[in-house]
Each structure stands twice: as structure tokens, then as C-alpha cells.
Amino acid sequence: MTKxxxxxxxxxxxxxxxxxxxxxxxxxxENIGNALASGDKVELRGFGSFKVxxxxxxxxxxxxxxxxxxxxxxxxxxxxxxxxxxxxxxGHD
Amino acid sequence: xxxxxxxxDIAQRTGLTKKEVAETVDLFLDKIGDLLVDGKHLEIRGFxxxxxxxxxxxxxxxxxxxxxxxxxxRKVPVFKVSKMLKDKVAGD
Numbered sequence: 001m002t003k004x005x006x007x008x009x010x011x012x013x014x015x016x017x018x019x020x021x022x023x024x025x026x027x028x029x030e031n032i033g034n035a036l037a038s039g040d041k042v043e044l045r046g047f048g049s050f051k052v053x054x055x056x057x058x059x060x061x062x063x064x065x066x067x068x069x070x071x072x073x074x075x076x077x078x079x080x081x082x083x084x085x086x087x088x089x090x091g092h093d
Numbered sequence: 094x095x096x097x098x099x100x101x102d103i104a105q106r107t108g109l110t111k112k113e114v115a116e117t118v119d120l121f122l123d124k125i126g127d128l129l130v131d132g133k134h135l136e137i138r139g140f141x142x143x144x145x146x147x148x149x150x151x152x153x154x155x156x157x158x159x160x161x162x163x164x165x166x167r168k169v170p171v172f173k174v175s176k177m178l179k180d181k182v183a184g185d
Contacts (some may be wrong), residue, residue: 001128003137010120015113024117027103035094042094048170050175052182057120074103074183079141085153088130089145089168 036077048081101168139177146171 007025011018032050035042041051057073100118104111125143134144150166168181 001133001135002110003135005127006121006124006135008103009124011115013120014115014117016109017160020107020113021117022151024109024119027106028099028118028121029137031094031099031102033140033178033181035115036178037184040094042099044096044122048127048172076180077174077178079174081172083171085129085170088126089170 039075044082046082046084048079048085050077050079051078137174137175138175141172141174141178143172145169 001024007018007021011021014021016024018048034043036052038049039052040043041049043049052075055074055076058071060066062069096115096118100111100115101117103109103114107114121130125135129143129145132145133170134142136142148167148169151164152161153164155162
């Protein structure tokens with residue numbers, strides 16, 4: 001399913017028209033992205049949380065040539081699902 | 094940042110009421126949960142993909158007694174971060 005299809009699903013169940021729903025949905029992603037980019041975490045109760053992990057720089061190898069290449073330190077975003085969401089997937093509500 | 098912060102920001106920027114925004118945000122998250130329960134995945138361009146992975150049954154040990162106990166197979170929700178979001182967070 002795509003974002004557009006999901007928007008279709010929720011439009012009508014809220015008081016908002018499709019255009020406003022699209023705007024709100026896009027701004028949710030924008031907020032989460034901006035928070036993560038500034039190193040903040042986002043906690044959505046009952047759903048999960050988005051956080052950033054730091055990866056140290058390391059030496060890796062180019063698998064084709066075997067040359068050692070320096071992989072710089074970086075921050076990577078990840079999602080941790082809430083226990084509620086995990087339980088729902090396994091049929092215990 | 095919490096859901097309330099996100100709702101506040103969106104209400105301010107759109108002129109919609111906090112109630113309208115909160116309802117939409119809640120429904121959005123609920124529906125993602127519903128989709129995953131149905132075994133479907135959701136792809137949001139520029140953000141990432143939510144999907145369900147199946148973890149196989151495995152044997153584990155009770156660390157106190159050392160007994161082998163089977164861990165049944167189960168489903169776990171996973172989020173695969175899009176390249177765009179990775180780059181944004183990495184600061185590129």
C-alpha cells in the first residue's frame with residue numbers, strides 16, 4: 001500500500017477533506033524526519049518510537065578489489081515498535 | 094518529541110484545529126497497525142516502508158535454570174528507512 005491509498009482510507013473517517021488529510025500526513029513525516037535529523041527522538045504511544053543510533057567509523061573492504069576503505073562515523077535512524085503493536089500482530093490485543 | 098508536539102506543530106502551520114489534526118494523526122497510526130495485522134506493507138516515499146517479518150520458532154534457554162524452552166514463531170513489525178531519510182539524518 002502507498003501513502004495515497006492510506007490517505008484514501010482515512011479521509012472521510014476524520015472531519016477533514018482529502019487535501020487537508022494529505023497535508024497532515026506529509027507534515028507527520030516531516031516532523032519525524034526533522035526531529036531525527038536534529039538528533040531528537042520521537043515517541044508515539046501505542047505505536048512505537050523513532051530514534052537515531054550512532055555508528056562508529058570503521059574500516060571496511062571493497063569486496064571487488066579488496067582495498068581497505070574508511071567508512072566514516074554516521075547517524076542512522078531506526079524504528080522500535082511498541083509492545084502494543086507487537087502484541088496486536090500476534091493476535092493478543 | 095511526542096505526538097502532542099507533532100499535533101501542535103501541524104495545527105499551527107495549517108490553521109486546522111488541534112482536535113482535527115490529533116484525530117487524523119491517531120487514525121493514520123491506527124491504520125498502519127491494521128495494515129500490518131492484515132500482513133500488508135506500507136510504503137511512504139522519501140520516508141520508509143513498514144512491513145511485517147516472520148520470526149521462526151527457535152530454542153532458547155531459561156538463563157536461571159538452563160532449561161531449553163521453545164520460543165514460538167511470531168510476527169514482528171519492521172521499518173525500513175528510505176535512503177532519503179538516512180541521508181537526511183546522516184547530515185548529507
